[in-house]
Amino acid sequence: MSKTETIYGIHAVEAVISQEPERFLEIFALKGRDDERLNQILRLAQSNGISIQIANRKSLDDKASGGRHQGIVARVKMAPVLTENDLDVILNEKGQQTFLLVLDGVTDPHNIGACLRTADAAGAHAVIVPKDNSGGLTSTARKVACGAAEKVPFIQVTNLARTLRHIQEQGVWVIGTAGEATQTLHQAKLVGPMALVMGAEGKGMRRLTRETCDELISIPMAGSVSSLNVSVATGVCLFEVVRQRGND
Numbered sequence: 001m002s003k004t005e006t007i008y009g010i011h012a013v014e015a016v017i018s019q020e021p022e023r024f025l026e027i028f029a030l031k032g033r034d035d036e037r038l039n040q041i042l043r044l045a046q047s048n049g050i051s052i053q054i055a056n057r058k059s060l061d062d063k064a065s066g067g068r069h070q071g072i073v074a075r076v077k078m079a080p081v082l083t084e085n086d087l088d089v090i091l092n093e094k095g096q097q098t099f100l101l102v103l104d105g106v107t108d109p110h111n112i113g114a115c116l117r118t119a120d121a122a123g124a125h126a127v128i129v130p131k132d133n134s135g136g137l138t139s140t141a142r143k144v145a146c147g148a149a150e151k152v153p154f155i156q157v158t159n160l161a162r163t164l165r166h167i168q169e170q171g172v173w174v175i176g177t178a179g180e181a182t183q184t185l186h187q188a189k190l191v192g193p194m195a196l197v198m199g200a201e202g203k204g205m206r207r208l209t210r211e212t213c214d215e216l217i218s219i220p221m222a223g224s225v226s227s228l229n230v231s232v233a234t235g236v237c238l239f240e241v242v243r244q245r246g247n248d
Contacts, residue, residue, distance in 0.1 A: 003078040006139050008060075008069035010037050015147035016076060017041060021048040023076040028055045028063060030071035038071055067140055079137070082155045084163060087126065090153065091170050094125050098172050098193035099245075101238065102128045104160060104209045105200035106230055107135040113144025114231035115198070120148035122238035127152055128195070130160040133206070161208045167195055168214065176205055176213035177237060179227060185217045190241045198237070201230045 004025060007013055014037070017024060027045050029038065031054045045052055055063075055073075063073045091098060101119045106112060112135040119127050135141065136156070142149045157163040164174050175188065176197040190196075197213060199205035210216070219228065219236055228236070 004075055005078050006063060006065075006073060006075055007142050008064040008067055008073040008139060009143040009146075010041070010070045010072060011146040012139075012142045012149070013072050013074050014041050015150040016074070017044055017048070017050075019150055020079075021045075021050065023079070024048070024050045025075045025077065026051040026053060028053050028060060028073045028075075030054075030060055030069075031056055033071040035071065041072065064139070067143060082126075082153050084155075084157055084166075086153060087128065087155050087157070087163070087167070090125050091167065091172070094193075096171075096193050097125075098167075098170075098195075099124050099241065100126050100128060100167070100172070100195040101234065102160070102164070102174075102195050102197040103134065103230075103234075104130065104197060104205045105133050105203060106198065107133075107200070109135050109138045109140040110144050111135070111201075111229070111231045112137070113141040113146075113149070115234045116141065116145040116152055116154065117148040118231065118235045118238055120145075120152045122235075122242050124152060124238065126155050128155045128157060128160075128163065131156045131158055160206075161212045164195070164197070164209070164212045168212075174212065174214045176210055176216050177218065177233065178204055178210065178216045179218055181216035181218040183215070183217050184220045185237055185240045186220065188215065188217045190244045194241070196234075196237055196241065198230055198234050201227060
């Protein structure tokens, strides 16, 4: 019997049903809500023969474990977990254009979702995380990602340092972010096939991850705060890559 998961929120449900309607087992919609975006999803569900049940707000709140469901919750078959083999496919396909985001030790699902959303906006080809010491693709992360979780491959690897060495062997330059790095992201050359590694807020990258990086960069900080939230820092760094690639 296949495992199931719960997804909720207009963007998250819409993204999955548009691409993988076969994963849906049933949808729960808020009674009395008349919203065109919601109705569009329900029409798509009906056309695919997906069971729709009308529920009150408390029922939806319970199914979404208190998350902001926007009047829709779905029970779906668990998505397959992407692994190192899927990463090799991306490396072979993207070649010199490879652009990867690596999250080391980021556990908060809101940060995971926000990083996925930014990665999608910046055109990153995948987000890589270690299986341990990391947050997964939970329903909360999917909701925060606003549909990006269904667009950007989320790859979980057994040994992050080994994976970084592997992609280095494929010609990908691995750039880590560290507050104490002497070179800023504006001084670094962020073009060509590359992987940007972001560490957990406060702790930063783990030692072995840091030692595996080809280069370390920092975000110049002018104010009194010593660090940024990891999802904000990720956005700053990713879009500096976008800027430099656009000028390349």
